[in-house]
Amino acid sequence: MPASSNLQVGSYALKKLVGEGSFGCVYEARHIHLGHRVAVKQSKWKDGDEATLFLQEASLLSRIPHHYTIPALHDYVVDREGFPFMVLTWAPGQTLGKILDVQPNADRTAFVARRPLDDEHTLWVADRLLEALGHLHKCGVFHGDVKPDNLIVDVPQHGAVLTDFTVSVAGSKRDSVGKGGSPGYIAPEILSRMPPIGESDLWSAGKVMIAMLGGDPCTGVVPSDTCEPLRDLIAHLLCADPTVRPHSAALVRKTIHEIREKVFKRPSTREALRFRDGTVLTVKTKP
Numbered sequence: 001m002p003a004s005s006n007l008q009v010g011s012y013a014l015k016k017l018v019g020e021g022s023f024g025c026v027y028e029a030r031h032i033h034l035g036h037r038v039a040v041k042q043s044k045w046k047d048g049d050e051a052t053l054f055l056q057e058a059s060l061l062s063r064i065p066h067h068y069t070i071p072a073l074h075d076y077v078v079d080r081e082g083f084p085f086m087v088l089t090w091a092p093g094q095t096l097g098k099i100l101d102v103q104p105n106a107d108r109t110a111f112v113a114r115r116p117l118d119d120e121h122t123l124w125v126a127d128r129l130l131e132a133l134g135h136l137h138k139c140g141v142f143h144g145d146v147k148p149d150n151l152i153v154d155v156p157q158h159g160a161v162l163t164d165f166t167v168s169v170a171g172s173k174r175d176s177v178g179k180g181g182s183p184g185y186i187a188p189e190i191l192s193r194m195p196p197i198g199e200s201d202l203w204s205a206g207k208v209m210i211a212m213l214g215g216d217p218c219t220g221v222v223p224s225d226t227c228e229p230l231r232d233l234i235a236h237l238l239c240a241d242p243t244v245r246p247h248s249a250a251l252v253r254k255t256i257h258e259i260r261e262k263v264f265k266r267p268s269t270r271e272a273l274r275f276r277d278g279t280v281l282t283v284k285t286k287p
């Protein structure tokens, strides 16, 4: 059994399990002397391909210059039994997948949002995701697994942090093939085993927008009541030929800001979050 049973990893006391995947578990933890909160990600594997991927994820994170949209790696610890752990900045909030309440649809052919967002709020969440991707791409990093479960959204602050660099690829390895991705979100050129490029993450960002609006990312069909400029943006992100897609996250952000001004006549919203059914969360602590 990995050292979660010890309830302490290095100088961090594990408090609560907050996420579990096939590769490992993520705990909310506190520094035993300083008291600050961190996320501790534990590998379920001591050796083999999965352990190598875990070490590569940590190594890649350690080389990304700090940015508030990406968790910083504070430490990498191996416990007495040989299980490795990453200590990461704590990202407050909930995953976008949880906020949207992504569930199988009635005929179980797709996972769709039970609580989709309205167009304006889809745009601010997309803007934060693209801010994270812009930083990564400038650093020469391809994320490779952009999806609602890997974006932690701080609704009152209108902030977001992109997590999970398990299949990310950086710098010198960019001429290799991608390491994976998620059905419904992975770009066609990655499936064809072409080298990953920033535009491949932008494709996935387009699919995340569809998920936020309540559509099915697998079919790529955008709900018909979506405003036209947003539909056009998504269509541009989902061009099969990556050279025809927008060339940078910054360009997509520029279009998002233009849509917000053109359609909603304002650069920002007063509400924290508005769902497509009109329900509004009003607590917003920052413009």
Ligand SMILES: Nc1ncnc2c1ncn2[C@@H]1O[C@H](COP(=O)(O)OP(=O)(O)O)[C@@H](O)[C@H]1O
Binding pocket: 018, 019, 020, 021, 022, 023, 024, 025, 026, 038, 039, 041, 071, 088, 089, 090, 091, 092, 095, 149, 150, 152, 163, 164, 165, 166
């Ligand atoms: N830095 C973090 N701060 C807070 N929660 C986190 C952090 N990183 C991950 N999590 C939580 O753990 C879950 C799993 O983390 P992730 O890195 O996506 O690993 P996995 O490979 O298991 O999908 C996330 O969906 C999120 O709920």
Ligand SMILES: [Mg+2]
Binding pocket: 021, 149, 150, 163, 164
């Ligand atoms: Mg994940």
